[in-house]
Amino acid sequence: MPVDYSKWDALELSDDSDIEVHPNVDKRSFIRAKQNQIHQQRHDRKHRITTLKYEKVINDGLLARIDALLKSLQAQGKEVEGKTEAGDVDEVVFDCLVDVSSDGCLGEDSPPNPPEGVHTSEQDQPRYSKMMGALVDQVKAEVDKSKADGPARYQAFLKEIGEHGAKVQGLQKQLLAELNKLEREEGNKITSESIHTGFSSSHVSKGAPPPATAAAAKTAKKPSVQPQLLNASSAAVDLGDETPGSEADIEDAAPGEETGDDDDLEASPLAKRFGSIPFGDYQASLRFISSNPDVLAEHETDGLLVEAFNGQSNAKTTRDEEYARQCVHQALLLQYCRQLGKDGVGLFFKRIQTPNHQARKLFLDDVGSTYERIRTRTAELNRLKEEEGEGGDREQIQLHAVDPNTKINIVTPPALSECTSEDEVTARKIFDTFPPGLQRALASGSLERVNEVLGKMSVDEAELVVEQLGEGGMLSLEEGVIDATTEEGRKTMEAIERSGRMPGDEAAGGGRVVEELADDADEGEGGVEGEGKVVEVEEMD
Numbered sequence: 001m002p003v004d005y006s007k008w009d010a011l012e013l014s015d016d017s018d019i020e021v022h023p024n025v026d027k028r029s030f031i032r033a034k035q036n037q038i039h040q041q042r043h044d045r046k047h048r049i050t051t052l053k054y055e056k057v058i059n060d061g062l063l064a065r066i067d068a069l070l071k072s073l074q075a076q077g078k079e080v081e082g083k084t085e086a087g088d089v090d091e092v093v094f095d096c097l098v099d100v101s102s103d104g105c106l107g108e109d110s111p112p113n114p115p116e117g118v119h120t121s122e123q124d125q126p127r128y129s130k131m132m133g134a135l136v137d138q139v140k141a142e143v144d145k146s147k148a149d150g151p152a153r154y155q156a157f158l159k160e161i162g163e164h165g166a167k168v169q170g171l172q173k174q175l176l177a178e179l180n181k182l183e184r185e186e187g188n189k190i191t192s193e194s195i196h197t198g199f200s201s202s203h204v205s206k207g208a209p210p211p212a213t214a215a216a217a218k219t220a221k222k223p224s225v226q227p228q229l230l231n232a233s234s235a236a237v238d239l240g241d242e243t244p245g246s247e248a249d250i251e252d253a254a255p256g257e258e259t260g261d262d263d264d265l266e267a268s269p270l271a272k273r274f275g276s277i278p279f280g281d282y283q284a285s286l287r288f289i290s291s292n293p294d295v296l297a298e299h300e301t302d303g304l305l306v307e308a309f310n311g312q313s314n315a316k317t318t319r320d321e322e323y324a325r326q327c328v329h330q331a332l333l334l335q336y337c338r339q340l341g342k343d344g345v346g347l348f349f350k351r352i353q354t355p356n357h358q359a360r361k362l363f364l365d366d367v368g369s370t371y372e373r374i375r376t377r378t379a380e381l382n383r384l385k386e387e388e389g390e391g392g393d394r395e396q397i398q399l400h401a402v403d404p405n406t407k408i409n410i411v412t413p414p415a416l417s418e419c420t421s422e423d424e425v426t427a428r429k430i431f432d433t434f435p436p437g438l439q440r441a442l443a444s445g446s447l448e449r450v451n452e453v454l455g456k457m458s459v460d461e462a463e464l465v466v467e468q469l470g471e472g473g474m475l476s477l478e479e480g481v482i483d484a485t486t487e488e489g490r491k492t493m494e495a496i497e498r499s500g501r502m503p504g505d506e507a508a509g510g511g512r513v514v515e516e517l518a519d520d521a522d523e524g525e526g527g528v529e530g531e532g533k534v535v536e537v538e539e540m541d
Contacts (some may be wrong), residue, residue: 010190052179068166072096080154101129104347159465267303275292275327304331313378328371409476427472
């Protein structure tokens with residue numbers, strides 16, 4: 001297989017190149033001179049490429065303004081109809097020129113500074129507005145030679161400006177062709193500047209991340225609570241659809257616990273002052289932003305939207321609703337100014353104050369739709385809050401002993417693997433059907449916690465739970481808690497089974513476990529305190 005040496009064709013002349021020279025010419029000197037020539041050509045080529053790229057940017061900006069001027073002149077053609085004086089036609093042309101020169105959409109009026117070594121003979125690069133003014137002056141001189149008036153003079157302006165634009169486009173095509181040619185020549189040869197690192201990799205062992213601080217933990221988002229079953233064997237038990245009693249498995253949040261950073265978001269005093277500017281007073285808004293540019297920060301926009309939401313939630317009068325709408329307007333005003341870029345403030349206020357401008361209509365429609373969403377959402381939340389307030393007076397099931405000297409205790413059935421009788425198995429199966437929150441409350445042996453869980457359930461569901469507690473023998477009238485999972489608890493249970501009565505029944509004289517159907521309503525203004533009724537659940541001898 002022949003060896004391919006074509007990849008070496010891209011190498012420039014070097015000191016060890018095998019070339020033949022005239023016997024009267026020193027080979028080393030010839031190679032040195034040739035290298036200097038190559039280096040000079042390379043330098044000139046780089047300089048020319050940099051110059052052409054800069055001129056391309058200038059020409060692009062000029063072409064954009066010429067096209068904008070032509071479009072503006074074509075749009076204003078109807079205003080020239082009926083005008084015969086040359087001065088009237090010239091006035092329309094110069095008005096279009098002023099509009100194009102002040103249009104911020106075309107970019108900065110000042111061209112970018114030239115790179116080092118490019119156009120060093122020129123003192124300052126003229127502004128685009130000055131270039132366009134010079135172009136219109138040249139066009140006017142050509143039009144004056146034609147001595148046309150009225151619409152004919154206006155058409156002459158359009159024709160001459162279009163020809164100038166075509167000339168610039170032709171120069172731009174020649175520039176691009178030369179630039180592409182020089183860049184191809186630059187890439188044909190391998191030079192020291194074209195050498196670069198193809199791949200580099202390193203590995204740094206990082207230490208363990210520092211533990212989260214208390215402040216960070218406080219402001220972190222609270223993870224969703226997933227209920228954990230205390231007994232794995234009942235994981236496959238189908239508990240049916242979710243019921244109101246499922247709330248019994250939700251732990252209350254710790255006092256002072258934060259749900260996230262967004263809860264602390266509120267409008268700053270600076271944002272509130274900006275939000276108090278009347279709706280539509282754009283001059284006052286512009287003066288405020290010019291004096292306080294910090295108000296353009298994103299968090300100020302968020303704060304104003306929160307202020308609008310809170311204001312609409314607490315609105316009692318039409319004036320309060322207008323304030324909420326005003327805050328939405330000012331918040332979106334800041335957002336639009338920020339999104340329009342570096343010159344967004346000037347561009348926004350120029351367009352918003354132009355009558356019948358499409359941008360003005362879009363902005364006001366956005367304000368209206370945003371406010372409508374806030375108004376709808378706050379109305380829905382207020383309605384839900386009122387329904388919750390009305391539903392607060394609901395009945396609850398609570399466990400209490402009839403005899404004040406008797407205490408209700410709870411028997412926790414042992415695990416299925418440790419059950420020694422059929423009754424214990426039945427009790428454990430009933431226990432496993434309870435929600436995890438109720439299981440934890442029963443395992444704690446605290447009647448208060450059990451009543452707290454029952455209070456979160458509906459009356460029907462709580463009555464069913466109390467009935468199941470009685471069937472499973474998990475309620476007793478003995479001091480303390482009988483835990484059948486311990487040795488002492490088993491002995492106590494055996495004594496109960498032999499005697500047929502609970503310890504302490506002889507001293508206490510018996511008792512009854514009752515459920516109290518209580519009304520949560522407190523005596524309020526104009527209200528009557530709810531009466532509770534006691535319903536006997538199980539009587540124990």
